Amino acid sequence: MATAPEQFWPDLKPLAESGQIEALLSSIRAVGDDSDRIGLCRTVMRHLAFDDWQNKDLDVMTAVADFAIADCQELGGDFLEQANLICYNASANLCDCWGDGFHREPRHFEKGIEYAKNALWFRDHLGKGPGSKAMATWAIGKHQQSLGRLEEARDTFRRCLELETEAAYEAGKPASISSDAPDGYLIAAGYVALLEGDSASLGRLKEVLDSMIASGGEEKDDAEIISGQLRETATQLGVAL
Numbered sequence: 001m002a003t004a005p006e007q008f009w010p011d012l013k014p015l016a017e018s019g020q021i022e023a024l025l026s027s028i029r030a031v032g033d034d035s036d037r038i039g040l041c042r043t044v045m046r047h048l049a050f051d052d053w054q055n056k057d058l059d060v061m062t063a064v065a066d067f068a069i070a071d072c073q074e075l076g077g078d079f080l081e082q083a084n085l086i087c088y089n090a091s092a093n094l095c096d097c098w099g100d101g102f103h104r105e106p107r108h109f110e111k112g113i114e115y116a117k118n119a120l121w122f123r124d125h126l127g128k129g130p131g132s133k134a135m136a137t138w139a140i141g142k143h144q145q146s147l148g149r150l151e152e153a154r155d156t157f158r159r160c161l162e163l164e165t166e167a168a169y170e171a172g173k174p175a176s177i178s179s180d181a182p183d184g185y186l187i188a189a190g191y192v193a194l195l196e197g198d199s200a201s202l203g204r205l206k207e208v209l210d211s212m213i214a215s216g217g218e219e220k221d222d223a224e225i226i227s228g229q230l231r232e233t234a235t236q237l238g239v240a241l
Contacts, residue, residue, distance in 0.1 A: 005036070005043035012044060017054040021063045028067065034075055038082050041068035045086070049093040049100075058094060058102050062111055065090035069118070084122035091115035091139040096146050096236070097229035104146075112143040131167035134160050134184055141191060145233065154195040161188040177204045179212050183222050190230045194239055202241055205230075 008027075015024040028044070031037035041064055047053075048061040065086055072083035094112035096104050116139035123132050141156035164185040168175040173182050177189055186205065193201035212223035234241035 005040040009047050013053055016048060016060045021060055025067050038068055038072060056102055058108055061093060080122060081126060084119055084126060087115045087119035087122060088136055091119060095142045097232040099232055106147055109143040109146045113140055116140040129167060130163040131184055134163035134167060137163060138188060150195060157188060157191040157195055161192050164188040177201060177208055179208050183226060187226055194234055194237055
């Protein structure tokens with residue numbers, strides 16, 4: 001197999017659509033070069049998460065993720081960074097705040113917690129900063145919330161906000177609900193406010209995000225993603241946003 005992973009998606013897509021997971025993994029396994037093989041895994045995961053395809057099934061994506069993570073762990077060295085990224089991306093893809101049309105069951109959220117906890121372990125092991133750890137912590141909290149474990153989720157989101165606050169200070173940015181705050185801080189603050197029923201903070205956050213959207217450009221794109229996931233979660237919780 002050649003080294004450009006994108007060109008192989010048209011051949012692998014039918015295997016995903018027909019649920020032929022072992023055949024899909026065999027095609028990936030056939031790639032002899034380690035970097036190319038892991039790169040193909042990440043490309044396939046991206047297409048599975050974001051493209052339109054028939055019979056969309058998260059179990060196909062998690063099978064590819066599990067294969068890639070185990071492969072990276074066996075390879076060791078620099079591939080642990082790849083394992084870290086794959087763990088987080090898989091966990092985030094399993095979250096139910098994207099409006100992506102996937103059917104999710106409680107086992108997917110449990111699997112998402114497993115991935116996120118592994119990502120957090122890798123981030124500790126690799127010496128990552130608070131912002132990186134906050135992302136994995138957010139994913140744990142989101143899956144806890146989706147499972148109805150709201151007290152656990154509230155505590156996890158508070159921890160996420162603590163990490164985002166530390167990351168904001170390190171970056172010289174405000175740790176407050178404002179358009180100058182890091183996106184991660186705004187997300188964490190939003191989830192804490194949702195779980196705590198803090199309508200005042202939610203109102204301020206909505207104003208900030210609306211202002212960012214009105215400003216256009218990259219800031220608009222980021223704010224729309226944040227707004228979308230917070231609205232989806234608010235609907236799940238029966239909270240007006």
